[in-house]
Amino acid sequence: MVSSPTFATRMERVPASFLDTLFAVSQDPEIISFAGGLPSSVLIDVPGLRKAAQDVLGEEGCTALQYTTTDGYLPLREFVAHRYRTRLGVPAEAGMIQILNGSQQCLDLIAKIFINPGDRIGIERPGYLGAFEAFSLYEPVFVPVRLDADGPDISSFSRMLDEAPVRFFYGVPNSQNPSGCTYSDGKRREIARILEGTGTILYEDDAFGELFFDNRPRAPVKKYLPDQTVMSGSFSKIVAPGLRIGWMFAPREILTRFNVAKQAADLHTNLLSQMILSRYLTSTNLDEHLRKITRAYRANCSLMCDLLDDLFPEGITHTRPEGGMFLTATLPSGIDSMDVFRRGITKKVAVMPGAPFYTDGGGGDLIRLNFSNTDEEKIREGMFRLARVISDQQ
Amino acid sequence: MVSSPTFATRMERVPASFLDTLFAVSQDPEIISFAGGLPSSVLIDVPGLRKAAQDVLGEEGCTALQYTTTDGYLPLREFVAHRYRTRLGVPAEAGMIQILNGSQQCLDLIAKIFINPGDRIGIERPGYLGAFEAFSLYEPVFVPVRLDADGPDISSFSRMLDEAPVRFFYGVPNSQNPSGCTYSDGKRREIARILEGTGTILYEDDAFGELFFDNRPRAPVKKYLPDQTVMSGSFSKIVAPGLRIGWMFAPREILTRFNVAKQAADLHTNLLSQMILSRYLTSTNLDEHLRKITRAYRANCSLMCDLLDDLFPEGITHTRPEGGMFLTATLPSGIDSMDVFRRGITKKVAVMPGAPFYTDGGGGDLIRLNFSNTDEEKIREGMFRLARVISDQQ
Numbered sequence: 001m002v003s004s005p006t007f008a009t010r011m012e013r014v015p016a017s018f019l020d021t022l023f024a025v026s027q028d029p030e031i032i033s034f035a036g037g038l039p040s041s042v043l044i045d046v047p048g049l050r051k052a053a054q055d056v057l058g059e060e061g062c063t064a065l066q067y068t069t070t071d072g073y074l075p076l077r078e079f080v081a082h083r084y085r086t087r088l089g090v091p092a093e094a095g096m097i098q099i100l101n102g103s104q105q106c107l108d109l110i111a112k113i114f115i116n117p118g119d120r121i122g123i124e125r126p127g128y129l130g131a132f133e134a135f136s137l138y139e140p141v142f143v144p145v146r147l148d149a150d151g152p153d154i155s156s157f158s159r160m161l162d163e164a165p166v167r168f169f170y171g172v173p174n175s176q177n178p179s180g181c182t183y184s185d186g187k188r189r190e191i192a193r194i195l196e197g198t199g200t201i202l203y204e205d206d207a208f209g210e211l212f213f214d215n216r217p218r219a220p221v222k223k224y225l226p227d228q229t230v231m232s233g234s235f236s237k238i239v240a241p242g243l244r245i246g247w248m249f250a251p252r253e254i255l256t257r258f259n260v261a262k263q264a265a266d267l268h269t270n271l272l273s274q275m276i277l278s279r280y281l282t283s284t285n286l287d288e289h290l291r292k293i294t295r296a297y298r299a300n301c302s303l304m305c306d307l308l309d310d311l312f313p314e315g316i317t318h319t320r321p322e323g324g325m326f327l328t329a330t331l332p333s334g335i336d337s338m339d340v341f342r343r344g345i346t347k348k349v350a351v352m353p354g355a356p357f358y359t360d361g362g363g364g365d366l367i368r369l370n371f372s373n374t375d376e377e378k379i380r381e382g383m384f385r386l387a388r389v390i391s392d393q394q
Numbered sequence: 395m396v397s398s399p400t401f402a403t404r405m406e407r408v409p410a411s412f413l414d415t416l417f418a419v420s421q422d423p424e425i426i427s428f429a430g431g432l433p434s435s436v437l438i439d440v441p442g443l444r445k446a447a448q449d450v451l452g453e454e455g456c457t458a459l460q461y462t463t464t465d466g467y468l469p470l471r472e473f474v475a476h477r478y479r480t481r482l483g484v485p486a487e488a489g490m491i492q493i494l495n496g497s498q499q500c501l502d503l504i505a506k507i508f509i510n511p512g513d514r515i516g517i518e519r520p521g522y523l524g525a526f527e528a529f530s531l532y533e534p535v536f537v538p539v540r541l542d543a544d545g546p547d548i549s550s551f552s553r554m555l556d557e558a559p560v561r562f563f564y565g566v567p568n569s570q571n572p573s574g575c576t577y578s579d580g581k582r583r584e585i586a587r588i589l590e591g592t593g594t595i596l597y598e599d600d601a602f603g604e605l606f607f608d609n610r611p612r613a614p615v616k617k618y619l620p621d622q623t624v625m626s627g628s629f630s631k632i633v634a635p636g637l638r639i640g641w642m643f644a645p646r647e648i649l650t651r652f653n654v655a656k657q658a659a660d661l662h663t664n665l666l667s668q669m670i671l672s673r674y675l676t677s678t679n680l681d682e683h684l685r686k687i688t689r690a691y692r693a694n695c696s697l698m699c700d701l702l703d704d705l706f707p708e709g710i711t712h713t714r715p716e717g718g719m720f721l722t723a724t725l726p727s728g729i730d731s732m733d734v735f736r737r738g739i740t741k742k743v744a745v746m747p748g749a750p751f752y753t754d755g756g757g758g759d760l761i762r763l764n765f766s767n768t769d770e771e772k773i774r775e776g777m778f779r780l781a782r783v784i785s786d787q788q
Binding site: 058064065133 | 402431432440441447451455460461462495496498501506524528530532561593595634635636647655658659661663664665666670
């Protein structure tokens with residue numbers, strides 16, 4: 001090519017991505033990685049999904065392999081709606097659900113339908129880097145709101161709205177990524193009260209709501225702010241990520257626009273996967289399966305917290321998740337998380353440094369640890385290595 | 395909600411979509427539909443794909459159901475690259491291929507990485523409405539180039555470039571949708587010559603290149619303009635649409651940015667489907683399967699053309715496709731294609747009116763007819779009904 005191609009200006013806005021780097025790290029068998037974000041591989045019900053695949057392709061193969069409508073497979077949307085009603089007490093119908101390629105696609109499409117360049121978007125600080133990556137391509141101005149152990153700092157949240165209009169606030173109230181924090185019910189009600197009647201949408205990402213260690217649901221903010229909240233969910237953490245199936249649950253007015261964006265993006269989500277998943281869900285006891293997952297994650301999390309308390313130098317603090325797949329640790333002063341990341345790799349232990357979870361600098365003292373795709377032995381050995389890396393830097 | 399949500403301005407740019415309407419029409423069993431764009435359901439190799447699914451989930455289930463890298467499943471990318479080399483004589487490697495959710499996703503992501511609002515984009519007139527829908531969301535200015543039976547009108551193509559910079563030209567050189575036209579080799583070379591060294595990218599959509607009735611490949615424009623061409627392909631028409639698997643083949647510099655956009659959009663394409671497809675392709679004779687498909691489509695197309703010549707009133711003309719799934723007919727003067735569409739539905743025959751294939755008005759005298767997802771009996775009866783609808787309007 002004589003001249004280099006010129007890309008759209010939005011491409012200059014993308015933050016450096018760690019996701020593929022981390023996936024590469026996770027492929028080195030010598031490295032014990034707490035850096036990634038994978039659910040447990042051994043807890044995926046492969047035989048159950050294999051049976052479902054065989055049944056779908058044996059009985060409805062022609063349908064499963066043909067084009068379909070953009071909104072998604074109706075029985076699957078009915079399953080999702082039914083679970084919202086029975087588990088969370090939220091009035092939901094299939095017609096309010098749009099099936100997506102994992103909840104990552106919801107981040108892209110919500111940004112697409114709502115963000116004009118320069119629009120203000122509220123986010124958690126620290127917040128989910130996959131969301132920053134997706135939103136950035138639509139050139140918003142990020143307004144970070146400090147996240148405390150029980151949810152967003154309320155005065156910081158109110159200030160965000162007072163300064164200038166905010167298109168939406170994006171939050172992960174249940175076992176947030178990266179912190180592992182869960183909003184208290186009081187904070188949920190408070191946020192709903194503050195947002196109500198404003199032009200600001202709440203984007204409630206509920207990727208981890210089924211993974212509470214006590215298996216008790218928490219009332220979503222949507223319950224307190226039904227008409228102004230867009231909620232996303234995912235089967236990646238509760239059934240299998242490789243199926244790439246998530247969904248959006250939203251008021252109809254938003255759903256209509258969203259459906260247009262989804263159709264333009266890729267016509268519809270993989271129908272074969274939707275039908276396999278739908279059949280799997282009718283033939284399995286999902287709650288029992290979830291108890292298996294949360295039992296394992298709870299044990300891992302608890303062990304990791306204990307080791308952080310016992311093995312690590314004074315001055316390190318950490319969150320205490322009630323569920324999910326992640327926790328964060330704050331390093332003793334003077335220790336930089338990028339150094340810990342780099343030196344960790346040489347000592348065969350990987351952590352996620354904090355910087356990518358901040359859009360305004362910060363995170364230099366934070367590391368994120370994943371406890372889902374690991375086991376007791378790896379946690380013991382990996383945390384031992386990590387403690388040494390950090391002690392050596394003091 | 396007190397105030398209605400405010401959407402991004404890009405949402406005002408989306409043309410009215412016919413895709414879901416047409417899908418709905420295709421669900422009415424009494425309507426004989428030539429309006430849709432589905433490949434033949436009966437020619438999908440369900441048993442072959444079922445066997446592949448069973449093997450993948452039996453032997454590599456854990457891998458298939460976990461997260462993976464954004465670029466796509468390596469053996470599948472190798473298959474695609476190998477086929478470019480052996481079938482089209484184009485130097486391709488797996489590292490130049492990005493797997494996508496069908497080639498529709500390529501439309502979205504190419505637009506995303508290249509288009510700033512107000513940028514000029516060259517398109518065919520008539521052109522593919524799914525592309526218009528995807529591109530519109532990035533707010534380009536469309537520059538339509540007249541499409542003749544053997545490809546773009548060259549003086550109109552040159553004028554497009556002379557007037558002001560064009561970010562990319564989007565074309566479907568093989569059995570175009572809607573017209574069914576195929577660019578001549580002379581036009582391919584001419585277009586490559588005109589574009590070479592300019593800052594304009596060629597976006598060559600090759601959704602139908604494997605569906606020539608004579609099963610002979612045509613040299614892609616990319617062969618004559620390798621470093622400046624982005625090429626997309628799809629397994630939807632040659633294996634099964636429900637898998638939602640397509641790809642982009644592009645110079646590395648473009649691929650790198652594209653990969654960032656893909657990751658932000660949905661992390662990666664469904665791995666289970668990629669692995670099923672990859673295994674299917676190694677255990678089946680794809681060329682033999684394609685001969686089955688093209689034999690059926692050729693017979694359908696030929697019958698449809700004959701009936702257009704024999705049954706329809708004077709003054710109707712039509713294209714004569716060498717492959718693909720569509721042809722267009724130009725109506726006798728004074729007959730409007732939207733009227734034909736509406737009255738056709740009441741007479742239980744559906745066609746696609748021409749208007750959505752034009753971004754600048756036009757198409758009032760054009761209808762698109764699909765000949766892939768039908769059979770001889772339906773074509774005879776449907777064309778008989780359609781001839782009557784048109785005769786009645788004269």
